Structures are given as C-alpha cells and as structure tokens.
Amino acid sequence: MTRAGAALLALASLVVPAGGAAALPAAPLAVVTTSRDLQALVEAVGGERVAVESLASPLQDPHAIEIKPAQLAQLKTAALLVRVGLDHEPWLRRALAALDGAPAPGGPRDLDLSRSVTLLQTETPRLRADAAPHVHGFGNPHYWLDPENARPMTAAIAAALTRLDPSARPRFEAQRRRFLERLDAGLLRWRAALASHRGARVVTMHDTWTYFAARYGLAIAATVEPAPGVPPSPAALGSLIERMRAAGVRVLVAEPYADPSLVHAIAARSGARAVALVPSVGGDPQAGDYLALFDLNVERLAAALDAAR
Numbered sequence: 001m002t003r004a005g006a007a008l009l010a011l012a013s014l015v016v017p018a019g020g021a022a023a024l025p026a027a028p029l030a031v032v033t034t035s036r037d038l039q040a041l042v043e044a045v046g047g048e049r050v051a052v053e054s055l056a057s058p059l060q061d062p063h064a065i066e067i068k069p070a071q072l073a074q075l076k077t078a079a080l081l082v083r084v085g086l087d088h089e090p091w092l093r094r095a096l097a098a099l100d101g102a103p104a105p106g107g108p109r110d111l112d113l114s115r116s117v118t119l120l121q122t123e124t125p126r127l128r129a130d131a132a133p134h135v136h137g138f139g140n141p142h143y144w145l146d147p148e149n150a151r152p153m154t155a156a157i158a159a160a161l162t163r164l165d166p167s168a169r170p171r172f173e174a175q176r177r178r179f180l181e182r183l184d185a186g187l188l189r190w191r192a193a194l195a196s197h198r199g200a201r202v203v204t205m206h207d208t209w210t211y212f213a214a215r216y217g218l219a220i221a222a223t224v225e226p227a228p229g230v231p232p233s234p235a236a237l238g239s240l241i242e243r244m245r246a247a248g249v250r251v252l253v254a255e256p257y258a259d260p261s262l263v264h265a266i267a268a269r270s271g272a273r274a275v276a277l278v279p280s281v282g283g284d285p286q287a288g289d290y291l292a293l294f295d296l297n298v299e300r301l302a303a304a305l306d307a308a309r
C-alpha cells in the first residue's frame with residue numbers, strides 16, 4: 001500500500017464511530033527500512049498490514065546516503081525502523097541523533113537485523129588510521145546476500161510486527177510461510193545453477209559478496225579495495241593484476257556503483273571478465289523483489305563463469 005493510501009485509511013478510521021470500525025481494516029503500520037532488500041522482506045511478511053519506505057536507493061553506495069527532509073519526517077513517525085546494523089549505515093546514526101521522536105537504537109521501534117544472523121568476518125580490526133565510516137568493523141554487514149539468512153531475518157521481522165499488531169499474528173505467520181516456500185524453491189534453483197562452479201575463484205571490488213560466496217562455495221581470491229571503502233593505490237593495483245593473472249582468476253565482480261574506469265582497467269589488464277552483480281533489490285529492473293534479486297545474480301554469475309572456462 002502507498003503512503004497516501006495508508007494516510008487515507010488512517011483518516012477513515014478516525015471518522016468511523018466506535019463499533020463501526022470493525023468493517024474497516026486498521027491503518028497499515030508505517031515501517032521505514034534502510035534498504036530495498038529489507039523493504040522487500042518486510043512486505044513479504046507484512047503484506048497489506050504494512051506501508052514501507054526505504055531510505056536508500058538501490059543504485060547508491062549503501063554506506064553513503066544523504067537522507068532527504070521528507071525521509072526524516074517518515075523516520076520520526078515510523079512505527080518501526082528496520083536496519084542492517086553494524087556499521088553499515090553510518091548516515092543513519094547521524095540522522096537519528098539529530099531527530100526528536102525518532103526510533104531510539106535498541107528501543108521498541110528499532111529492529112537491528114544483524115542480531116538475527118550469524119556474522120562473517122568478525123575478526124576485522126575495529127580501528128584503523130585510514131578508517132572510512134563503513135569499515136566492516138564489527139563483521140561483514142552484507143549478510144542479506146546469503147538467501148538462507150532470509151529465514152532468520154523474516155522471523156525477526158514477523159516477531160517485531162506481531163509486537164506492534166498482535167491480532168495480525170496468524171496473517172504474518174502465514175505470509176512468512178508462503179514466502180519461505182518460494183525461497184526454498186529458489187534455494188534449490190540457485191544451488192543447481194551454481195553447482196558446477198563450486199571452488200571457482202573470483203575477485204570482487206568491495207567485500208559485498210562474502211556471504212553469497214560462502215553459501216555457494218565460491219572462492220573470493222582478492223578484493224580490489226584494500227579495506228572497505230578505500231580505493232587501491234597504483235602499486236596495489238599492479239600487484240593485484242599480477243596475482244590475478246598468475247592464479248588464473250577469470251571473473252571480476254563489480255557493483256553497479258563501482259568506478260567503471262577502474263573496473264574496465266582491471267578487466268583489460270588481467271584478462272578477467274567483468275560481471276555486474278546487483279547487491280540490492282531494485283538495482284536492476286529484473287531484480288524487483290528478494291527472490292528475483294538472486295535469480296538475476298545467479299544467472300549472470302553462472303553465465304560469466306561458464307564463458308570464462
């Protein structure tokens with residue numbers, strides 16, 4: 001449901017006299033998510049009972065978002081804020097700190113989904129002299145890219161929505177079950193499509209695909225960024241390209257917002273094939289929801305690995 005529709009419903013429920021409200025559905029819960037991926041999962045569980053807005057656009061670097069004034073107003077009045085957590089959204093902390101009445105971190109209107117999954121790369125040193133704001137300092141935050149993680153994430157979402165609207169619990173549970181059935185079918189599809197590529201070595205621009213690679217047995221031989229958010233020096237780039245050639249790495253994975261001239265230069269000099277994988281729902285017209293995101297990425301990656309053989 002759109003926000004305008006939600007506002008109309010809210011208005012309607014105000015003018016219906018007591019006792020007559022039963023015929024009208026209650027106003028949907030206003031939920032704000034930090035990404036389209038989380039929005040897709042909240043909508044899968046919440047259905048018509050939620051009106052969800054995402055703060056980040058899927059084609060932006062998710063770690064460097066400028067929140068617009070209208071979004072600040074949505075944050076302030078949200079029944080629930082759903083976020084990736086860790087140090088994924090440094091811009092959110094700043095926005096919340098400056099906003100009276102916004103969901104307080106750790107409070108009843110805040111859902112940090114990083115608490116629902118098993119994190120990878122938690123050994124990263126937390127403090128660095130050259131620290132960019134998003135350094136994966138508490139573990140790798142790109143955990144929604146392991147589709148198995150949708151199971152615990154939607155469980156946490158269902159629990160949070162149920163706390164806000166206990167009477168809708170059966171509906172949330174049924175909608176989550178239907179989503180998980182579709183997810184399970186997807187998991188079989190994706191596993192089959194990548195089965196012959198187990199052990200394949202790829203290089204990635206940012207450490208975005210750690211969870212995805214772990215799920216499908218891919219080896220990330222190197223990451224172009226020496227640390228998250230830090231571009232490589234010319235010397236580091238030269239040595240990376242030498243290592244890619246020596247190790248026979250044939251595929252370079254890039255995000256849609258990666259520096260295209262850098263991607264092109266690495267591909268040209270190493271002989272690797274560059275493939276654009278989409279890290280967020282909506283980042284490509286074919287990645288319209290959470291399951292379509294994996295259908296698209298698995299298809300693109302399998303095609304690139306096949307062509308590189």
Ligand SMILES: [Zn+2]
Nearest residue numbers: 206207208228
């Ligand atoms: Zn990152």
